[in-house]
Amino acid sequence: MTQLAEDRQTGIAHSKGIHLANFSRHFATGEKQSAVVAHPWLDDLRKRSIARFDSVGFPTTKQEDWRQTNVNAIAKTPFKLAGKPKDGSAIEHARCFGFADEAACELVFVNGRYEPQLSRLGKLLRGLKVVSLASAMPTPQATEIRDHLGKYADINANPFVALNSGFIDDGAFIRVPRGIHMEAPIHLLFISTADGGEPTVSHPRVLVVAEDNTEFSFVESYIGASGGEGAGAYFTNAVTELVIGENCAVDHCKVQHETDDAYHVGTMQVRIGRSSTFVSHSASLGAKLARNDLNVIFAGEFAEATLNGIVLLDGTRHCDNHTLLDHALPNCPSHELYKHVLKGKSTGVFRGKILVRPDAQKTDSKQTSKSLLLSDDAYMNSQPALEIYADDVKCTHGSTTGPVDEEMVFYLRSRGVGAEAARHLLTYAFAADITRRIRISPVRRLLEDYMAQQAGLPQDLRITDLGHHDEASR
Amino acid sequence: MALLEIKNLHARVAAAGGRDILKGVNLTIDAGEVHAIMGKNGGGKSTLAQVLAGREAYQVTQGTITYNGHDLQELSAEERAREGIFLAFQYPVEIPGVSTSYFLKAAVNAIRKHRNQPELDSFEFLKMVKDKMQLLKMDQSFMNRAVNEGFSGGEKKRNEIFQMAVCNPKLALMDETDSGLDIDALKVVANGASSLRGPDRAIMLVTHYQRLLDYIQPDYVHVMLDGRIVKTGDKNLALELEARGYDWVEDEAA
Numbered sequence: 001m002t003q004l005a006e007d008r009q010t011g012i013a014h015s016k017g018i019h020l021a022n023f024s025r026h027f028a029t030g031e032k033q034s035a036v037v038a039h040p041w042l043d044d045l046r047k048r049s050i051a052r053f054d055s056v057g058f059p060t061t062k063q064e065d066w067r068q069t070n071v072n073a074i075a076k077t078p079f080k081l082a083g084k085p086k087d088g089s090a091i092e093h094a095r096c097f098g099f100a101d102e103a104a105c106e107l108v109f110v111n112g113r114y115e116p117q118l119s120r121l122g123k124l125l126r127g128l129k130v131v132s133l134a135s136a137m138p139t140p141q142a143t144e145i146r147d148h149l150g151k152y153a154d155i156n157a158n159p160f161v162a163l164n165s166g167f168i169d170d171g172a173f174i175r176v177p178r179g180i181h182m183e184a185p186i187h188l189l190f191i192s193t194a195d196g197g198e199p200t201v202s203h204p205r206v207l208v209v210a211e212d213n214t215e216f217s218f219v220e221s222y223i224g225a226s227g228g229e230g231a232g233a234y235f236t237n238a239v240t241e242l243v244i245g246e247n248c249a250v251d252h253c254k255v256q257h258e259t260d261d262a263y264h265v266g267t268m269q270v271r272i273g274r275s276s277t278f279v280s281h282s283a284s285l286g287a288k289l290a291r292n293d294l295n296v297i298f299a300g301e302f303a304e305a306t307l308n309g310i311v312l313l314d315g316t317r318h319c320d321n322h323t324l325l326d327h328a329l330p331n332c333p334s335h336e337l338y339k340h341v342l343k344g345k346s347t348g349v350f351r352g353k354i355l356v357r358p359d360a361q362k363t364d365s366k367q368t369s370k371s372l373l374l375s376d377d378a379y380m381n382s383q384p385a386l387e388i389y390a391d392d393v394k395c396t397h398g399s400t401t402g403p404v405d406e407e408m409v410f411y412l413r414s415r416g417v418g419a420e421a422a423r424h425l426l427t428y429a430f431a432a433d434i435t436r437r438i439r440i441s442p443v444r445r446l447l448e449d450y451m452a453q454q455a456g457l458p459q460d461l462r463i464t465d466l467g468h469h470d471e472a473s474r
Numbered sequence: 475m476a477l478l479e480i481k482n483l484h485a486r487v488a489a490a491g492g493r494d495i496l497k498g499v500n501l502t503i504d505a506g507e508v509h510a511i512m513g514k515n516g517g518g519k520s521t522l523a524q525v526l527a528g529r530e531a532y533q534v535t536q537g538t539i540t541y542n543g544h545d546l547q548e549l550s551a552e553e554r555a556r557e558g559i560f561l562a563f564q565y566p567v568e569i570p571g572v573s574t575s576y577f578l579k580a581a582v583n584a585i586r587k588h589r590n591q592p593e594l595d596s597f598e599f600l601k602m603v604k605d606k607m608q609l610l611k612m613d614q615s616f617m618n619r620a621v622n623e624g625f626s627g628g629e630k631k632r633n634e635i636f637q638m639a640v641c642n643p644k645l646a647l648m649d650e651t652d653s654g655l656d657i658d659a660l661k662v663v664a665n666g667a668s669s670l671r672g673p674d675r676a677i678m679l680v681t682h683y684q685r686l687l688d689y690i691q692p693d694y695v696h697v698m699l700d701g702r703i704v705k706t707g708d709k710n711l712a713l714e715l716e717a718r719g720y721d722w723v724e725d726e727a728a
Contacts, residue, residue, distance in 0.1 A: 407567050408567055408569050410529060410551065410567075411563070411566070411567040411569065411621075412569075412577070412580075412581075413528075413550070413551040413552040413555065414527055414528070414551055414552075414555055414560075414561050414563075415555055415560075415577070415578075415580075415581035415584075415637065415641065416552055416555035416556045416581045416582075416584035416585045416588070416641070417552060417580050417581060417584050418552050418584065419550070419551075419552065421580075421584075425572060425580070426569070426572070429569070429570070429571030429572045430571060432571055433570065433571045436571075
């Protein structure tokens with residue numbers, strides 16, 4: 001064994017050990033550090049999960065799903081479980097990134113732990129539950145949680161899911177009861193603080209159960225509150241499970257804006273029931289290294305999914321989006337559009353897998369990946385992965401990567417718009433093509449402002465200035 | 475002083491490093507005049523329009539262009555636009571994600587800023603463009619559509635002339651605006667362009683066909699062959715070209 005390989009092995013073993021030690025300290029010592037009161041089934045889930053993580057360890061680039069994303073930096077860092085923040089910066093971030101009264105309710109988590117003082121529960125409709133996982137666990141709902149938690153996100157499929165599941169503690173539990181229609185979104189705001197101390201990790205867990213005939217939207221925001229330069233690394237390892245009944249319409253957004261030193265790994269597992277629609281918009285704005293896995297399983301006929309994403313990268317940042325559309329049953333359409341804007345020496349990865357199983361006749365799936373390279377040193381890796389085992393299906397995919405179109409730039413310049421302003425406007429318009437489809441207005445506005453600022457455009461530039469977008473919402 | 479004075483202009487495609495496409499063009503255009511540039515394909519007509527608009531794909535190798543007292547080669551494409559040069563594109567570009575209204579407002583305000591005029595807000599802008607839309611028979615919804623995206627050929631050309639009306643140029647360059655239009659669309663586009671004739675504005679239109687000139691009667695007709703203007707006449711020259719083709723001009727020039 002070479003010295004390097006040996007170092008790497010011991011390094012990983014060492015850091016895996018850190019997480020195992022964290023686990024022992026947190027759950028096994030009998031001290032009630034955990035926010036969750038003991039439930040045998042939960043103890044069992046955790047133990048199985050951490051054992052799984054122990055046996056497989058962190059993934060390496062030799063594994064197909066991780067070929068383009070090296071998580072060695074995560075594996076090497078001795079992360080301790082995040083505790084209470086030292087300063088009050090989280091409070092300010094809760095205010096900046098909160099939706100105020102535009103949300104039906106807002107749960108705020110700081111370093112993975114629910115903060116009732118920063119949260120706003122509002123007046124919830126009868127039967128609707130939006131609670132912290134830790135607080136729901138000792139109650140009769142625990143059986144309902146037991147029936148779903150860990151049943152969708154597979155600890156054997158992804159080591160990070162195993163790691164998260166080993167640490168299931170706090171997070172959010174949402175149950176939308178049969179027949180409920182909500183206008184305003186439910187907001188789950190996860191704030192992480194890095195305050196220059198030791199690197200820390202949190203494992204937020206979200207479970208959303210949508211009963212039949214429901215219509216609602218929910219937003220997950222993962223925001224880093226850095227204490228400035230050198231504030232240090234932290235790691236968010238999130239897992240969300242969403243199970244949707246029949247005849248539902250669920251609109252989802254994920255906003256990831258961690259700090260420049262942060263690592264973010266998030267897995268979302270979705271199961272869509274018959275005749276239901278699921279729309280997801282993912283915005284990746286931050287983190288040194290980010291990896292999103294979004295797995296959607298069609299569990300009923302006539303279910304429909306739309307997965308859109310916008311990724312803005314600069315510096316040496318790396319972001320990897322893996323999506324899976326698992327067409328197991330017939331007559332399910334799916335649409336997918338991911339856009340990347342890359343500057344500096346950043347790298348983007350998009351791997352969109354569409355699996356059409358033998359029974360999934362009449363599948364209609366369209367996947368598009370478009371990337372804008374604003375620097376010669378940026379690199380985009382976009383790969384569709386279509387596996388089709390049915391014969392009567394329509395699956396298309398397309399991928400384009402390139403710089404700003406100079407024909408468009410010249411057209412704008414020939415009308416008097418300066419070259420730089422033209423490039424900024426075209427960059428903004430490229431990204432706005434995703435955000436204009438978002439129907440959850442506080443998210444759309446937040447992203448508009450951020451993108452305008454990034455593109456050097458006036459803050460008051462609204463996507464709505466760029467025309468009608470109703471017809472683009474699909 | 476002439477609005478535009480071109481002397482012995484030579485130009486080539488910058489990247490290819492090949493031979494000149496323009497091989498000594500001489501042309502003088504005064505305010506208030508309409509000049510038609512006609513000729514066979516590949517003669518350099520469109521190249522001349524592109525060079526005047528400031529497309530960097532072309533490199534001027536010899537000669538001078540004086541516009542309104544400026545050495546035109548000193549000005550970037552956007553500066554030329556702000557100084558009142560407008561190119562109506564032969565192939566207008568689609569810009570997904572940018573509405574026509576935002577695009578045009580940005581253009582108008584860039585020009586106004588350059589002229590030290592106050593920028594227009596959305597309300598003032600829409601008021602300003604309203605009757606110009608009527609002129610080109612354009613629907614209100616047009617302003618909210620992405621620039622040229624999904625437009626028919628006729629709509630794209632109408633959009634060019636509409637933009638020309640809004641930008642109010644001193645020198646309008648129309649590059650084969652009539653190509654690809656059916657007779658109804660041609661009428662709308664040509665009448666729109668014709669209505670923009672005025673004592674303060676010069677129009678240079680590049681065309682293959684005489685039919686556009688039925689609507690916009692030129693003061694001068696130039697025949698361009700192999701990178702040079704080889705013959706100049708009045709509108710009757712266009713009729714003669716329509717009847718006899720270009721060979722006789724070629725023979726004459728040889």
